[in-house]
Amino acid sequence: MLRNSGRGLIACIIATLLATTEASALPSVFRNTSPRATKLSAEQVGKELIPTLSTTAAVYTSGDPRWANATARWQTWNYPNVQLVIEPGSEADVPKIVKYANSYNVPFYTRATGHGSTKTLGKFTGIEISMTQLRGMTILPGEKTALLQGGVFGKEVIQFMWDRGFMTGTGSCGCVSLLGPGLGGGHGRMQGRHGLILDHFVQLNVVLADGSTTTVSEKSNPDLFWAMRGAGHNFGIVTSFEHKIFPRDGDLWYSKIYTFNSTKLEAFHTALNELAKKQIPEIINWSIYLLDPSVSTTEPVIHWAFEYIGGDANLAKPYLAPFEALKPINSVEQLLTYPQIPVAEGTHAEGSLCEKGDQRMQMNAGLKQYNVTAQRQIFELYKKNIFYDPAIQGSVIVMEGYSIQGVTAVDPASTAYALRDDDLLCAAIIRYHPNPKLDAFAIKWASDTRNIWNAGQPTRKLTTYTNYGFGDESLESQYGYEPWRLTKLRALKKKFDPKNKFSYYNGIN
Template sequence: MGSAPDVYATLREELKGGGSVAEVLTPDSAGYGESIKRWSEHCEKRAQAVVLIKSASDVSKTLKFARANKIPFVVRGGGHSTSGSSAIDDGLVIDLSKMRKVTVDPEAKTIKAEGGTIWEDVDVEAAKYGLATVGGTVNHTGVGGLTLGGGYGYLTGKYGLTIDNLLSVEIVLASGELVTASSASNPDLFWAIRGAGQNFGVVTSFTFQGHPQPNPVFAGTLVFPPTKIPEIVTFANKFHATNDGNQAILWGFSAPPPANAPVVLMQLFYNGPESDAKEFFADLFNAEPLVDMTSMIPYEKLNSLLNHATGFDGRKQFGGGAFKLPLNPAFVQSLLSDFTEFVERHERMGESMLLFETVPYKKVVEVPSGEMAFANRGDYYNLASMFKWFDPALDGEIREFSKGLLKKASQTAGVVQDEKIREIEGVGVYGNYSNNDVSAKEVYGSNARKLEELKHKYDPDNLFSRGLRLVPRPIVVVN
């Protein structure tokens, strides 16, 4: 293989020769600096090249070129991955961010989204036809990353996971072949994609089942002082028994600027009129929140409500666990104390959060864990940590604290990411919140063995290896 600049100049010419308008950016190219930016600054790496893909054909040609020249690569959709799997130092980035077309079939109620779309693209276009599908709770998240790892959203209580509403994908395999995967075409690949898709190829389009959503929804944030934890936990326990799938609450701790004082945040969702929502959430309003930002809004605005808390500056890390309801207020208070003590000892960490994602899971557990690769289905809710900081020297300390806090909190579900404690069905960890230091067994449970077999079938040389490893062996690229 020649020098890196020579190689990527060749790739640029090969793509142009096929009539492609894809761009190949190298460190000396205009726009390169912007192309390597990521949602988390600690995931930004200086790739040798970034290929701004415009079509599935571009993906195929780029993959074949990378294979022939033994060039490591990663795939970037929305760029939100805090595991760093969408960035690379020693190779190229296949960047899908220019592929953002969304097509709606109003008769079939289907929504087709290209591989580089973000959830805002999908929500806005689907709303033109009075439709919606299960998408992320932050609308600048990439459709690809969230979908391939499972996908929870405000509509999960009614329609299940994003992958439960996925009808088919078009995917470019490691060989460069473009295929369709669905229940009728390559069904074993479709099984694998729904939960572990990032390990099998580059998805250039997703087709989702849409659902009627013509009416606005009641949603927004309430802010409480920590002294209100007993009332909040009591309501969460009540919510577990009284919701009908048309409601959700995301609640947890933060210490946002400018005060940087600990507060309890609650994000409410009610798919119905304000009068019914106010009655359902009456206990919370009676608890006298410090701030009330709830209102009726169009559905397509719903997934933008948390954007202000999830901006692109700073270093960030997700972590995941599980919790069961009912919870004991004293236990929640102890978690708040641990969280607050850590955040207050470090500067500029106030936008960090520990979040109890109380999204109804009845529809989720109706699908057997063996139905697809995704294995986080059980009688529990997701717990998420999102730490945000600015000093690189804190990277390791924050990673270890996050693990410990989530381990403590997850004891309520009978799972502490330890094989000795396993009282629940399902793995108790959401793959999209995990980092690459976990094993395939932790994320995929009993499905891990079948995934390894399919990995050998569809990606025998393990080209797609920069995320969670399904096979315990190094990359072996064959010309």
């Protein structure tokens, strides 16, 4: 949908999106009070449920050509056991689907783009609610916020906003949804200026575990709004949300990408620590250890991407002087539009980082700064392990160094997201085609890397960015060590999801 300033039209749109289904009770033909789960067939659902939904709604199983795309996942190890897929054609379909699943006591979960990687998803067996048709975007009157549906993802949101003169918070990879990362935090390129994705939420339209619908904001269900921003996967299905938007700042971004050999590792990370002390909101940087055959087939390298919002190279270059002095192997300098940045830096929706179908053992740690000794240990472990098997050579160590001013400007107690003092987001991603013989090796490698990061900051408690979690981490490391946080989350869980229907994504228990 294009921008429209007519208040009458917008009122109709919002009224439609917020419509509940209380007046459309389930037909008695498929009311089922059995306490035992039932495996439903597509034929049965097609007969009983689909006629009550919007005209584009669909149900299908593994024999359907849509199945592979609907169930493909970024992490194929311990993935959800989907029995059938239901695609709602409108937001009003979602509560009907939830009530239908509940009437047969069949579990359900929601999928946007399939990038959840935690092993806790492997506990799921049941109905996937695919949000693929719910991709509407509307800039609202006043042009301060936009109404986005639950299936939107980074690439399309970035382009949509940019084309209309705006920007908003998304993840850095163009393939991931907004709600997937946003409900658990939402790091990204905009956070130095405007905070995490969850800090952009103004209002969420939510389907609860019993199929009822509610509006969640600072004024409506404020406690649930608090919980949804940081632990939202545990509380409901967001069918649409009002999201803050901002005028785009200039037409171009400045980008420079460097490659260093490992002899510069200590000096490189020391320079990064110094950069962090003076890093302004307009600066984004991230680094990666990888095997780059175009540089060397025997020695991993350090790849570093630097971005400056606004495109003024003269303002950006003073920050780069220490890195230029390290004499990189090579560098690439460009002026790009914001939608071009993910493509240039390999985080676009069609890039290798976004490819589905592989196994990725991912474990992460939050840091205040780099421990240079620990970084050397991690690199040497990477150098040793990357040649264990050719199939594993797509593995990477990623360190994200976004600006933090917009994140730390928000009161940590105001949302369920508890990790606002993590300045660096670091992850080991051990990648290979599905092969059970490599699983134990990959898990140990990722775990050893995580342990080195954490040992390098012995005075800090371990933190886990839940969106990058492996599924073996403590709840405290994800949702906060202050006792009141989990106490509050558990009380809200008991209130809004007493039967623990939403339990598959690093669940609160």
